[in-house]
Amino acid sequence: MFFLIPTSTDAPIYHFPFGTIGLIVANVVCFAATGFALNPERLEPWILEYGNGLNPVQWLSSSFAHAGFSHLIGNMIFLWCFGLVVEGKLGWYRFIPMYLGIGIASGAITDVLTLWQTEGGCLGASDVIFGLMAISLVWAPKNEVHFVGFFMFFGMMLIPFARVFSFDITIMTLSIWYFGFEVVELLIWPSFGTSMLHLLGAVVGFPVGVLFLKKGWVDCEKWDLFAVMSGKYGRFAEEDWALGAHGRPAKVYGDVPVPEASDDAESETANRASSARRKKHQAAISQIDQLIDSGDFLTAADELFTLRMQDETICPNSERTRKLAVGLLQAQAFDEAELWLQEFIDRYSEQNAWARVRMAQLLLTQRQRPNAAVQQLKRLKAEDLSEQLRALAKKIAATAKEQIRNGVKDSETEW
Numbered sequence: 001m002f003f004l005i006p007t008s009t010d011a012p013i014y015h016f017p018f019g020t021i022g023l024i025v026a027n028v029v030c031f032a033a034t035g036f037a038l039n040p041e042r043l044e045p046w047i048l049e050y051g052n053g054l055n056p057v058q059w060l061s062s063s064f065a066h067a068g069f070s071h072l073i074g075n076m077i078f079l080w081c082f083g084l085v086v087e088g089k090l091g092w093y094r095f096i097p098m099y100l101g102i103g104i105a106s107g108a109i110t111d112v113l114t115l116w117q118t119e120g121g122c123l124g125a126s127d128v129i130f131g132l133m134a135i136s137l138v139w140a141p142k143n144e145v146h147f148v149g150f151f152m153f154f155g156m157m158l159i160p161f162a163r164v165f166s167f168d169i170t171i172m173t174l175s176i177w178y179f180g181f182e183v184v185e186l187l188i189w190p191s192f193g194t195s196m197l198h199l200l201g202a203v204v205g206f207p208v209g210v211l212f213l214k215k216g217w218v219d220c221e222k223w224d225l226f227a228v229m230s231g232k233y234g235r236f237a238e239e240d241w242a243l244g245a246h247g248r249p250a251k252v253y254g255d256v257p258v259p260e261a262s263d264d265a266e267s268e269t270a271n272r273a274s275s276a277r278r279k280k281h282q283a284a285i286s287q288i289d290q291l292i293d294s295g296d297f298l299t300a301a302d303e304l305f306t307l308r309m310q311d312e313t314i315c316p317n318s319e320r321t322r323k324l325a326v327g328l329l330q331a332q333a334f335d336e337a338e339l340w341l342q343e344f345i346d347r348y349s350e351q352n353a354w355a356r357v358r359m360a361q362l363l364l365t366q367r368q369r370p371n372a373a374v375q376q377l378k379r380l381k382a383e384d385l386s387e388q389l390r391a392l393a394k395k396i397a398a399t400a401k402e403q404i405r406n407g408v409k410d411s412e413t414e415w
Contacts, residue, residue, distance in 0.1 A: 003150040006081035010382055011136075011143035011171075012221075013084060014398040019092030020083030023099060024076050027125060030064040037068045047121040048107055050114035050192075059107025060100065065123040075125045082132035085140055085171070089218050098208065102131040105204045106197075114192055122197055130182075130198045131205025133175055138209030138225045139218060141172035142233070172228075219401065221378050285314065292320045297327035301336040318348045322355070329358065334366045353384035357393045360400075369410040370400035 035042040046065035048058040066072040087095035106127040114120070151163045179202060186195040212218045213226075220227075227233035284307050291300035301324065307314050315321060321344050328337035341362065344355040360376040363369045377397050382390060 005077055005148050005150075006145045007148050008146045009081065009084055009143060009171075010146075010168075011085045011088060011140045012397065013088030013394065014401055015088055015091040017080075017084055017087050017092075019087050019095040019099070020080060022092070023083065023096070024079060027064055027066070027072065027076060027079075031066050031072050034065055037066060037071075043067075043123075047123045048110060050117040050120040050122075053115070054108075054111050056104075056108070059104045059111060062107055062121075062123045063103035063125050063128055066125070067123060071124060075129060078129050079125060079132070081145055082129060082136050085136040085143070086132050089139060089220070098135075099128060099132070102201065102204050102208065103128045106131065106201050109200055109204070110192075110197065117192065120192075124197075126194075127197045127201030127204075130178075130201035131208070133171075133178065134202040134205035135209035135212075136171050137175040138206065138213060139220045140223060141175075141225045141228050142170055142223055144168040144170050145174055172225075285316070289316060289320055292316065292324050292327070295327065297324055297331055298333060298336075300324060301328060301333065301340070315343060315347060318344070318351065321347070325355065325358070329362070334362060338362055353380055354389055356380055357385070357389050357396070360396050361392070364396055364400050364403075367411060368408070370403040370408055371410045373397075373400045374404070 030046070031037070033042075034046055037043055043065060046058070046061045048062035049055060066075065083095070083099075086098070090098065103125075110122060110127075146166065146168050148164065148166045151165075179199070182195040182198045186199065189195075213220060213224055222233050224233075284303070288300050288303050288307070291297075291303065304314070304316075304324075316324065321340060325337055325340040325344055328334075328340060338359070341355050341359045345352045345359065348355075356376045356379060360373040363376065364373040373396060377393055377400075380393060385393060
């Protein structure tokens with residue numbers, strides 16, 4: 001026996017899945033109301049009957065009826081999987097109408113296409129779930145779904161043995177596999193059966209996903225299907241992506257002046273002056289390092305500001321720069337903290353994920369700039385963050401996007 005269960009996704013989830021949980025509960029309650037599929041008389045009114053005219057009530061009721069426990073459990077597991085992705089971007093108040101709308105539309109098309117049939121019917125939430133899968137494909141093709149697999153077999157003594165494994169698969173790969181399987185099955189056994197119903201749900205869901213994307217009703221942050229297909233997605237959608245994913249260098253090689261030739265005396269004088277400046281700066285930096293290590297972050301920031309007026313390239317090492325930025329945040333010296341967070345982001349691109357989260361938090365809570373906060377978070381990768389920072393980033397993103405939806409505009413910077 002072999003089982004595959006989708007458990008989670010790395011797609012950004014900006015809303016708690018109240019709607020998905022509520023729909024799962026509603027399906028379970030309806031399953032109980034229909035007699036747990038054990039009483040045909042109680043289940044029959046819920047089924048969408050073929051060839052019996054148009055039945056608008058059954059367009060929706062059939063999506064909440066199931067033929068058995070395995071049918072219900074399988075559908076609810078995948079509703080959880082794709083509901084997380086779609087509701088995570090919409091919130092329950094837009095997700096539930098979308099879910100019900102897909103169910104009604106799919107039921108209506110099915111009812112019209114089966115008017116000529118003399119018998120048969122359909123039930124189950126799988127057509128809506130395939131619609132959600134199609135929407136997930138449009139909105140988050142590069143995000144992954146985590147699967148847990150169970151392989152159970154019986155040995156010679158009829159003793160059961162089980163093996164558990166897990167893997168990640170992108171929504172694009174998963175969708176193509178499922179849609180492809182249904183198409184092949186339909187070609188082999190052409191009839192108005194399960195495969196046709198699943199594909200109908202996808203046919204309804206796909207244009208819904210495209211409509212929301214093109215109208216700007218959902219923010220996929222340049223990770224949608226069309227961006228991925230064009231090759232300009234995520235950081236590659238930015239004009240300066242070739243320079244690297246984190247920050248823009250202040251100078252490139254073409255900006256560095258070429259020293260002109262000089263005579264030996266002038267060269268020696270210049271070298272002595274340069275050496276004297278370096279020694280002076282090194283002594284000053286050593287004193288600043290001591291201030292940072294001792295926790296006197298405000299004095300360290302003042303001394304550094306003075307020193308950088310003479311040489312803008314001066315900066316503590318990564319460990320002390322981080323310590324300085326965090327210390328200034330704790331001291332509520334937000335102007336100075338913003339300066340050194342940005343310095344860390346620009347200089348230490350391979351380890352700046354924490355600084356981007358803190359910068360986004362500062363921009364949102366102290367600067368009233370939700371759009372700028374979202375832009376900082378867009379450059380992050382989930383694997384670069386600890387569990388605590390990932391949770392904080394999701395909270396910041398959700399708050400910022402909610403403010404943007406409510407019409408909050410970024411305030412102008414004071415400098």
